[in-house]
Structures are given as structure tokens and as C-alpha cells.
Amino acid sequence: MQSTSIPVTSENVGKHALLFDLDGTLAPIAATPQQAHVPPDTLDVLGRLEKRVGGALAIVSGRPLAQIDALVRPMVLTGAGLHGAQWREPDGTLHEMPVDTAAVARMVEALAPLAERWPGTQLEHKGLSLAFHYRNAPDHEQQVRVAAEAAMQPHADRFVLQPGKMVVEIKPRHASKAAAISRLMGLAPFAGRVPVFAGDDLTDEAGFEAVKAMGGVTIKIGEGESVADWRFPTPAALAAWLALL
Template sequence: MSSTPPLPPIDRSAFFFDFDGTLVDLAATPEGVTVSPSVVPLLTRLQALSGGALAVVSGRPLAALDAFLHPLVFAAAGSHGAERREPNGAVSRIGHGDARLAAMHTQLEGTVAAHEGLLLERKDVALAVHYRLAPTLGDVVRAAAEAAVAPYADTFTLQPGKMVVEIKPSGVDKGRAIDAFMAQAPFAGRTAVFLGDDLTDEKGFAVVNRLGGMSVKVGEGETLAPYRLATVTACIEWIESLVASAG
């Protein structure tokens, strides 16, 4: 059974946060989330206290993360690691401009048009079909996504999540993103701390556990994380306590 996470020493820790379901409550649509007024100031303070060893690791594209967390400037892995912004600001993207994404998008448009409540999200390097407004259509969405990705299975893969199925480049996930950050300054030599809520975060938890760090599951469900916070509000309160512990 998971326990409440302790407050790690900020000056010796590297902090990684998922976005949806961790820093913000989930919403019916990707654009519908609301960022609490306290989140950006808290992350800004934690980033400064940790010497810049803070990154957001999310299925969201970098552009969306920047819009929600403005004016914070931060290292990040977007689209499950297919997009990366290094601590020095350099950005790289896997699959940028790949015509196969357009072909899969076109194929999925038919499924979305035929079923009320489905939402097709086109990202720069990935696709997502959301069914939060039609929760009984999970099997329909998974079957459609499997059919769309099948011709390109050597390059793209499926990533299930909470009421969403995504198509992303193969060989990227949140665990690999965290591993890469931990190999470079200012993260290297610190203890990794990762907070996330979804199936997509489990690979990140696995890497953090392997590195001897602290993984924290936000919300319910089975997990590899030995620590748990019940809600997004509890997560934000934990960050508040963490920042306050620095004096």
C-alpha cells in the first residue's frame, strides 16, 4: 500500500511533474483545464531552490504546456518525450512533419465523425483520440487507433491513457525522458522525484525507482509508485509544504 511522500531535500533532488491529473484536474476537453493561481509561482520557486532541476514530463505538446504555465520557462518533455526542451532551451522533436501522422489523422476523422462525444487532437508529433465525453466508446477508439497505426507500426505505437488513446513515435516514453534528463546538468547527481497520475507515468515511475528516487502516484489505481497523494489539490499542497520547508 502506498504511503504519503516525505519532503525530500530540495538542494539534492531533481523534480519531474506530469501535468494533467497532477498539476491540474482533468477536464472534459484538453483546453478545459484550469491552472490554479498558485501553481506557476510554486514551480518557479521550486525551480530556483533546486538550481533549475525541474522539468514537466507530459503527453501534452510543448506549446500547450507553455501556454498553460506562462511565464515559467522550464525544461520539459512533451508528447511523452517525442518533444524535448533541454535546460539550455534547445528543442528537439521526433517525427516532426511526418506525413504518416496526416494519413492516420485522416483515417481517424471518420471514426470521430461517426460517434458523438469523441475528440481528435492533432499534435505536432502525435495524435490523440479522447473519449471522456463518451466513456462507453473506449473499445471503438482503441480498435480505430490500432487500425490506423497498423501500417506504420515500425515507427509509431499506441499509448493508452485516462479516457484517451494516443499515437506517438516509437521509442519514446516518460521513463526514457526522465533517464535522459538525469544524465545531464542540473539534474545529474541528484535524487529523482516524479509525480504523475496516469498509466503513461508508470514507465517514469519504473525509471525513478530504478535510480533510487521517489515516485508518487496522484489519485487512485494500481501503481509502481511507493508513495501516493489522493488528489491534485493534495499534490499542490505537498509542493507548498516542500517549498516552505526551504525557509
Template sequence: MSAATASQAGGPAVVAEARTEALFLDFDGTLVEIAETPDGTAVPATLVALLGRLQVAFDGAVAIVTGRTVADIDGFLAPLKMVVAGVHGGALRLGADDAVTRLAEPIADNVFERVTRVVRAVPGVLVEHKGTSIAVHWRAVPTASAYLEAELRHALAEVQAEADLILTRGRRVFEIVPRRVSKGAAIAAIAELPAFHGRRPIMIGDDVSDESAFEAAEHLGGIALRVAGEHFTDEIADFRGPAQVRAWLAALVERTTP
């Protein structure tokens, strides 16, 4: 069965076919609202059941593609386990019972220490070492953005000879990641799994790091759907926010379940 969505779920005018398409879903800002701190994320009570139903409807061709660690996603979605590309594509779990595979070496402690020294100068900024990435959250101190970006770029320049890292900007966060890691590369890898192979990918995301995932989905003949926020304005976004994404997905699963 197909699912027409625009008028019924308040989302984009897309017709999705569960038997021939695959869903790739960002987490923060797409499925759940952006929180003030990483630990403050609130997962709607209906989300786990919704994702479980989508997995059944799409014969397992549903993946989370996120900047979070795989362990974070497991914690938020317990007891559900999904195919997950974590840490912006730096880690993959290709099956519910599979081990997590790192696609890049962990960022060295000396880099983290250098970043921590920068962050200490700005009270209210949070730093996370996620193994293959480092996140610097400045949502609580928006005026510090320019200072942090300049200092972090300087810090990376100092260690560039030993670590090929780049600084990316997200929704009130800077991410330090290996240059060759991306959500787009992760989607290309997942698309080769039996459950996903040959299906048209639909990628939904809200942030800068999702741009490579959008490109990968479109390269595979799929589509990119954008969620409004600091990165995408209402004028170019397909969804106003995570609540509308969840409603669209709920309408989709209702119309794809016999």
C-alpha cells in the same frame, strides 16, 4: 534543509532534500485537474508561483514531463518557463531559453486522416495532432471506448509498414505515439543535464504513460509517487488528487527555503 511531508501536508511519507534531489512532475491529473476537454484545463492561481519557488529551492532541478506540447505548457505556466519533456517524451526543451528538440519525426498526415475517419463515426470524441503524437479524447463518450480502441488498432495495422506506432491508453484518452518514445527515455535524458545530474529523481504522475517515467526514476535510484484517478486507485496511490500534490509541494518548498 529537509522536508518531512506525511503528517504536515497530507501526502506520502517521503523526506525530500532539495540539494540532492530532482523533481519530475506530470501536468494533467497531477498538478491540475483533468478537464472535460484539453482546452478546458484550469490552472490554479498559485501554481505558477509555486513552481517558480520550487525551481529556486531545487537549483533548477524541476521538470515537467507531460503528454502536452511544450507550447501548451508554456501557455499554461506563463511567464514561467521550465525544462519540459512534452508529447510523452517526443519533444524536449532542456533549458528555458533553448529551442524545442524533437526526438521523433511528426506522425504523417495520412495516419492522422485515418484516425480522423474513425473519430468522425463517434460524435463527442476529440482528436488532437500534437506533432509526434495523436490523442483521441473520449471522456465525453465513455461508452465508445471499446469501439474506438478496436478501430484505432485496425487503423494502425494498416499503416504499420510505413510508421512504427503504438496505441496507448490513458485517462479517457487513446494516444498514438512512436514505439521508441516514452516519458522514461525523456527522464533519462534530462537526468544528464548539469542541474539534474547526480540527484535522486522524484517522479509524480497519475496515468499509464507515467509508468515508464516511474521505472526510469527508480532505475536512477529515485522514487515514484502516484496520484489517484482512473488508473491508480486510492489504495495504491500516494496522493488523492492534484490539490494534495500541490499542498505537498507547497509544504516541501516551505521547508526547503531558508
């Protein structure tokens, strides 16, 4: 996984489609989701690269599209939010997967009292999904995981657990970064290009698998086992490489 051998250069980047996770990939991990930000220099690089690849640049994140937009403002990029439950096409058309939002609300109601009882945990209601964070309360990891599983089980025909770094999410069963990336790669100007996908978390592994099946380039950010072929240690290291393209 030597980053120096990544087969994407300033000479050939125009033949690629660039897809990025957000938190832990473009934005350094923050104590809470609300504190995350994409460094200004990284935003400048993304803006330049979007032009270089003819608009074939997208964000594929577990965040809602509205939060993605806020973090990359003033750009409004093609992308997928909530692990693919939402997506924006290159022409700006917005889509949402049909989701039982009443079931999401019931799961939030079941978990909210626990988040209040366990200091340092945070329950994030994302509309079509939810996330139970324990980054600031690592001793509660097992309790959070068990509680999320219990809340999800009555709705297991429509929702699944998605473990992540210091978080457990409950997302629509058919939402995945693999499906989101495959959908985007079928649209102009992405179609016919070689995909490049960078991500840092467990949810990105499905995206890596999809991109590898397309003959693309997969880049893991940070530590941990991964099917990705290349790796950078930090978002800053990824941004420094992108600045060379």
C-alpha cells in the same frame, strides 16, 4: 503508499530534481484538453521550487511543449513533450525526435470521420502524435480503441498505442517518459540529484520505473494500480504537499 512518509522535506529538497506530469497531476482533469489549467497557487509553488532546486524542475507530459508553455506561463520550464518526442534542455535548446509526420497525417485522416460520427469523442492532432479522446463519450471506448489500433497497424514499425485515462494515443515507437526522464537526468543541473517524479496515468508508469531504478521518489496521483511508492488522491493534495517544501 503513505504520503506522509515521502523522504523529501523542506530541509533536503535542494538535493532533488523535481519532475511532473501535467494533466491529472498539476492540472486537474478537465472535460477537454483545451479546458485544462494549472491553478495559480500551484504555478506560484512551482516557481518558488524551481529556484530552490537550482533549476532542476521539469514537466514531462504527453502534450506538445507549446501547450505546456501556455499552461505554465509566464514560466518557461525545462521539459519533455509528446511523451519525450520533444524536449527542451535547461539552456533552452529545443529538440524533436525524427518522426514520419506524413504517417501521422494519414492516421488522422483515417480517424477524423469517426470522431465526427461519434458524438462526444475528440481527435487531437499533436503534430508528431495524436490522441483520440472519449472522456465525454465513454460508451464509445471500445470503438475508439479498435479504430486507433486499425489506424496504427500499417505504421506499427514506427508507432505504438498508448492507452490512457479516457484516451488512446498513437505515439512514436521510441518516445517514452522513461527515456525522457533519463535524458534530462543526464543534464546539469539535474545530474547527480535524486529524482522525484509525480504522475497519474498509464504513460507515467514507465517514468516511475526509470526513477525507481535511479533510487528516486515516485508519486502516483489518484486511484489505480501503480508501481509508484507514494500516492496523493488529487492534484490539489500534491500541490498542498509541494507548498510545504
